[in-house]
Structures are given as C-alpha cells and as structure tokens.
Amino acid sequence: MRTISQIAKLTGVSIRTLQYYDEIGLLKPSEVTLSGYRLYDDDALERLQQILFFKEMDFKLREIKEFVEEPGFDKIQAYKKQKKLLCLKRSRLDKLIGLLEKLEKGEQCMSFKEFDLSEYIGALEQFKKEKTEEVIKYWGSVDKFNEFIQKVKDDQETLLPIAVKQFGSVEKYTEAMKYNLEHFQELMEQIEEIGEQKDDILKKNDDLYLRLTSDLTRDTTSKEIQDIIQEMMDLTEETSIGIDMGTGYWDMVIESYAGETGRKVMDEKYGAGASEFIAKALHYYIHKQEL
Known part of the structure; x- marks a missing residue:
C-alpha cells in the first residue's frame, strides 16, 4: 500500500x-x-x-x-487502442514540429495537412454516446459506426485538403459537420423524403443538362445559358435540404469536369466537348461577380 x-x-x-x-x-x-x-x-x-x-x-x-x-471493460484492449491513438498523436505532433521548423527558417509554408480532425472526431464520438439509437438505425450497429470513425481517423491526410478546399478551413468544415450531427435525425428524414422523389429529380436534372448542352456553340456567358445554370442551382438548393456544401463546393464540381473520369462520362452522355462547356458555364456563373 x-x-x-x-x-x-x-x-x-x-x-x-x-x-x-x-x-x-x-x-x-x-x-x-x-x-x-x-x-x-x-x-x-x-x-x-x-x-x-x-x-x-x-x-x-x-x-x-x-x-x-463500463461493464466488460477490457484493459488490454484499452491499452492497444490508446497506443494506436497516441501513435497518431505523435505523428501529428512530429508533422507540426516539422512545419514550425520550416517556418522558423523563414520558409513560406502555407500547409494545412499537419492539422487534424480531432474536434470532428470528438463530435462523432459524442454523437455515438448521445444518439445510440440513431447510430444503430442508420449504420446498422455501433461497431459499424466505430468503423466509420476509424476510417475518418485513418484517412485524415486525404480528407484534410478536401475539407480546406471545400470549406476554406478545418474549423469551418468541423462546424458544418457538427451542425449536421446535431440535426441528424431531421436531415435523414428529409433525405428519405427526397429519396422517394429520386426518379423525378434525376429526370429534371438530366433535362437541364440536355438543354444546357443542346448546342455547344453557344456563348457560355449568355443569358440563355446562365438562366439554365440558375435553374440547376435552384434544383440543387431544393434537394440539398439546407446542408452546408461549403464555399468551395462548386469550384470542386467544376474541377471534376476537367478530370479524366468526369470528362469521359459527360462527353459520352451529352456529346464531345460537353464537359468543358458545362465547366465554363458554371465557372462564369460562380465567379461573374469577380469579373
């Protein structure tokens, strides 16, 4: 003693x-x-x-x-999990120290990859504790939700630049995700309602793309084309159920049309050059105030 x-x-x-x-x-x-x-x-x-x-x-x-x-608390398993989490924390700290060393030398380093999603991951853990019934309903089991959380942890280096690109910062991304968790049941109910209208929504969306790409020789900045883009935006807003997509969302959509996969899909469906045409029309709509 x-x-x-x-x-x-x-x-x-x-x-x-x-x-x-x-x-x-x-x-x-x-x-x-x-x-x-x-x-x-x-x-x-x-x-x-x-x-x-x-x-x-x-x-x-x-x-x-x-x-x-907790009943059945396994200290050995706890040690294993703690070891893994501490290794992740050590790796993050090593990266932060490396970034600070570069900045200390006067190097220009606008990097975000060294920061993590710990606050978002914490929100997921809290959601799991407080909304267990919802977790089981929509993920099937707590174990599957734990797998989802672990995937977020494992994929941080991939997710972080995307989060920054779409929302402007990790903090804004986390804020948006926490809002979604706080209103999860409400959002899922709205998604289910929209799911019942899926075929109608897909047809409306396809009709808009067909109208937009019916003549690829038109000026993408013309009122005719921009009015169609506005209709597409309105449809997206109607079906987004108020989820914050981030200020950089549409720029990411525009970039997707330039990628090999996006270009191939859109050109095969709407004609050669359709992908580039749509990207130009969207870019003008999103950034016309800057011109």
Missing part, C-alpha cells in the same frame, strides 16, 4: 488532484485508515495509469469515468 503523498510523488499527480478523483468517484483509494489517510494498492495505481493515458488523449474526466466503469 502507498499513501496519497507517495502516489503523488511517484506519478507527478498532485495530492489535490488525487483527492478530487476520489470525490468524483474516478479513483477511489483502496483503503482509508481510521485516521482518514488514503491508501492505494497496485490495482489502484494501474487504474490511475489508465486514467492518465486517457487524459493524454484529451478525454474529459466524465468520459474517462464512463470508459473505466
């Missing part, structure tokens, strides 16, 4: 913090003497170590308490 002062000296955790952990039920002493002294055995020390690992990954004390008190 060790006294609270010995535990504090061994771990670097203050006596007051250990007392607070006792007060909130996070880490109870193994024994309290008749004189009121707290004593801790090896099991308690091991639990404190587990708590400190969670704290290192920025979990709140309330969340940590839920984890360690």
Whole structure:
C-alpha cells in the first residue's frame, strides 16, 4: 500500500488532484485508515495509469469515468487502442514540429495537412454516446459506426485538403459537420423524403443538362445559358435540404469536369466537348461577380 503523498510523488499527480478523483468517484483509494489517510494498492495505481493515458488523449474526466466503469471493460484492449491513438498523436505532433521548423527558417509554408480532425472526431464520438439509437438505425450497429470513425481517423491526410478546399478551413468544415450531427435525425428524414422523389429529380436534372448542352456553340456567358445554370442551382438548393456544401463546393464540381473520369462520362452522355462547356458555364456563373 502507498499513501496519497507517495502516489503523488511517484506519478507527478498532485495530492489535490488525487483527492478530487476520489470525490468524483474516478479513483477511489483502496483503503482509508481510521485516521482518514488514503491508501492505494497496485490495482489502484494501474487504474490511475489508465486514467492518465486517457487524459493524454484529451478525454474529459466524465468520459474517462464512463470508459473505466463500463461493464466488460477490457484493459488490454484499452491499452492497444490508446497506443494506436497516441501513435497518431505523435505523428501529428512530429508533422507540426516539422512545419514550425520550416517556418522558423523563414520558409513560406502555407500547409494545412499537419492539422487534424480531432474536434470532428470528438463530435462523432459524442454523437455515438448521445444518439445510440440513431447510430444503430442508420449504420446498422455501433461497431459499424466505430468503423466509420476509424476510417475518418485513418484517412485524415486525404480528407484534410478536401475539407480546406471545400470549406476554406478545418474549423469551418468541423462546424458544418457538427451542425449536421446535431440535426441528424431531421436531415435523414428529409433525405428519405427526397429519396422517394429520386426518379423525378434525376429526370429534371438530366433535362437541364440536355438543354444546357443542346448546342455547344453557344456563348457560355449568355443569358440563355446562365438562366439554365440558375435553374440547376435552384434544383440543387431544393434537394440539398439546407446542408452546408461549403464555399468551395462548386469550384470542386467544376474541377471534376476537367478530370479524366468526369470528362469521359459527360462527353459520352451529352456529346464531345460537353464537359468543358458545362465547366465554363458554371465557372462564369460562380465567379461573374469577380469579373
């Protein structure tokens, strides 16, 4: 058995913090003497170590308490997951240090890949806890949702530049995603309603593209063409159910027409040169105020 002062000296955790952990039920002493002294055995020390690992990954004390008190809590599996998360954190910190070293040398480095989606991932974890029924309804199981969260973590380097490109910053992307999670049930119900009109929406969309590309010799900046683009925008707004697509969304759509896959699909469906024509018409509509 060790006294609270010995535990504090061994771990670097203050006596007051250990007392607070006792007060909130996070880490109870193994024994309290008749004189009121707290004593801790090896099991308690091991639990404190587990708590400190969670704290290192920025979990709140309330969340940590839920984890360690969950029925069937497997400390070995927890160690494995914590190790993986800490490795990811170390990798992120190494990248941030590398970026700072470049900036310190005076190099111009406008890079965003070193930042992560931790706040968004945290929102997903919170959503899982608070909306478990919705998670199971739309993902099939909590395990499948956990797989989705893990995929977000694993694909951060791919997602980050896309998020910045579409929304302007990681913060704005996270804000938009958190809004979607907060209104998830409402949005899913609207998506289901729109799904029932899918065939009608697809036909309207195809009709607009056919009208737009019926004569590829027309001026893409003409009122005739821009009016059709406006109709396309209106249809998109009607079916987007208020989801924030980001200020850079349409530029990404325009770029997709220049890609090999987009160009091939659109040219095969609407005629040779259709992809470039649509891209030019959209670009003028989106950026005409800048001209």
